[in-house]
């Protein structure tokens with residue numbers, strides 16, 4: 001981190017976690033770019049950034065094709081991260097474990113699961129549909145009596161070290177000359193349809209050519225500094241941990257029809273295997289915009305909405321030892337639970353990357369590459385992400401994503 005704030009930069013990135021650092025890396029690594037990139041990060045410990053608090057999992061099981069394409073690039077990137085983000089002979093490792101996602105459906109959910117499966121396989125994702133007999137044979141520790149079918153990611157899905165991914169992007173970006181400044185962006189100067197400078201809390205000012213809003217759940221506040229309104233709000237989510245001594249072979253990232261989910265973490269130890277899991281808000285439960293300063297964990301939520309449905313699904317979970325838990329905030333896009341990406345309407349040199357709604361870590365490679373392409377070429381080159389653009393807000397054209405966890 002630099003204490004000296006540069007007076008100008010070609011590109012200023014607000015927020016230096018996974019998304020900001022991915023944009024910085026992809027742009028700095030492009031031989032066609034020779035400008036100066038400054039990343040402004042208000043909390044260099046990243047203690048509250050979603051990138052540090054994430055469940056760090058990646059799936060191809062989306063209902064919208066663009067999200068499948070984004071994650072297909074994400075898994076390819078994670079598999080090759082050592083060579084791509086190597087610095088001075090040191091290759092980052094993110095412990096990618098392709099354990100698969102297992103979505104379970106009752107008769108009510110089966111048609112949606114089958115529709116989604118068609119979208120996913122048409123894009124080349126390696127997802128299997130399983131009937132209850134095949135499901136029970138493959139995962140004998142699972143209660144399948146009420147299920148009609150399931151979909152399982154045979155490859156290309158799993159979990160990894162999210163903190164490691166963020167730090168690897170950051171380290172490589174810095175090695176390529178990107179300057180990281182510790183500071184908070186508190187204002188923007190706008191001349192017509194252009195941002196001309198960002199202002200920092202310490203009174204300094206950085207004149208700039210392009211600004212990227214990678215400020216996570218604070219994205220709405222940062223966009224408002226440019227006079228741009230986006231429907232992105234902080235929504236609190238919990239992650240709980242527990243140990244279970246039972247041997248549950250090939251445990252994937254399991255998603256129960258109730259909305260509860262669980263996956264293993266690391267290797268078994270003396271207390272058994274560690275699991276992490278949680279649930280989205282139950283049907284009918286309020287899911288209000290949260291005070292982003294609120295990180296309190298509701299342990300009763302675990303008992304009622306996580307443990308109870310999971311123990312009914314995986315009877316071995318009746319005997320667990322609960323462990324620590326934490327809360328973080330999704331940057332939830334209220335229109336359609338998908339990121340708002342690219343130029344902010346009439347403010348053409350403000351690029352948004354806000355509203356990831358709980359799946360931004362796995363999207364960091366494709367989004368970083370996409371925004372770097374946009375800055376260099378004024379368009380997406382490798383993967384067309386334009387349907388996720390800001391224009392869909394005014395047009396009320398949601399990119400509906402039915403699989404939000």
Ligand SMILES: Cc1cc2nc3c(=O)[nH]c(=O)nc-3n(C[C@H](O)[C@H](O)[C@H](O)COP(=O)(O)OP(=O)(O)OC[C@H]3O[C@@H](n4cnc5c(N)ncnc54)[C@H](O)[C@@H]3O)c2cc1C
Nearest residue numbers: 015017019042050051054055056057185216328360361362
């Ligand atoms: C509990 C939980 C579980 C999740 N699980 C998954 C998962 O399994 N898979 C997945 O893909 N995604 C998951 N996500 C979502 C994922 O973590 C986020 O989408 C992703 O990390 C967003 O990255 P980001 O860089 O945009 O935002 P963040 O990581 O939140 O970083 C934003 C940064 O901007 C900085 N900042 C904010 N305002 C300013 C300012 N004014 N000036 C300077 N700096 C500023 C902040 O300090 C912060 O470091 C999860 C999120 C949570 C909370």
